[in-house]
Amino acid sequence: MKKKFAINGGISFGSKLNARQLLTIAEYLEENQELELTTFQQLYVELREDQEEKALQAFKEAGLSVYPVGNFVKSLRTCNFCKGSEEEGMPVAKEINARIAGRPVPFTVRAAYTGCAVGCGEPLANDIGIMKIKDTYNLYVGGKAKGIDAQLGTLVLEKAQPDQLYQAIDRVIDLYAEEGKKREPLAKFVHRYGIEELQGLFR
Ligand code: SF4
Known part of the structure; x- marks a missing residue:
């Protein structure tokens, strides 16, 4: 039996893989096996149960990040940090990713980060969006890029410092994990819960 991993x-700086990483991935693919490239800066690879442990260790050693696939928070999609790591808050993006990626939730959550107001990471079109503006961070929730009911996320926290931001994101995910219905998308949950109520949690 095979299991899928992202x-x-x-x-x-951008969504890149080096030659060693590509070779490591290829080592665990069968000759005609395909690798799926998703819109969320992830590759899906299917591993046989008997090769799983060895492959995951090899991926880690090659500097690859591995995440579960399904009803989990996805790894954070980011912009390319074109103006530099510190200025665009890459350490903050890494911390957010470490805290939330892979957390079990009622339905897949897409979170996106962008280092300035240009918004290349498209934060407003995702379930959770973070936008760095000068030295502070805005948090948006409930964006939805797909479907005829596509919508932008709503600002729930403005001009936050990193610690406030981390706590607010954790709170949103905790709330959704506890009170969201099975397969209820975050955007739908947010409206059922109430945007004002959600904003009130962070005042
Ligand atoms: S969002 Fe800003 S920092 Fe990030 S890639 Fe775009 S222009 Fe550069």
């Missing part, structure tokens, strides 16, 4: 090169 992998990428972690949070850095």
Whole structure:
């Protein structure tokens, strides 16, 4: 039996893989096996049960990040940090990713981060969006890029410092994990819970 995993090169300047990482992945693919490239800066790879442990260790050693596939928070999608790591808050993005990626939730959660107001990471079109503006961070929730009911996320926290931001994101995910219905998307949950109530949690 095979199990699907999502992998990428972690949070850095753009979504890139180096030659060693590509070779490591290829080692665990059968000749005609395909690798699926998702829209969320992840590759899906299917591993046989008997090769899983060895492959995951090899991926880790090659500097790849591995995440579960399904009803979990996905790894954080980011912009390319074109103005530099510190200025665009890459350490904050890494911390957010470490805290939330892979957390079990009622339905897949997409979170996106962008280092300035240009918004290349498309934070407003995702379940959870973070936008760095000068030295502070805005948090948006409930964005939805797909479907005829596509919508932008709503600002629930403005001009936050990193610690406030981490706590607010944790709170949103905790709430959704506890009170969201099975397969209820976060955007739907947020409206059922009430945007004002949600904003009130962070005042
Ligand atoms: S969002 Fe800003 S920092 Fe990030 S890639 Fe776009 S322009 Fe550069």
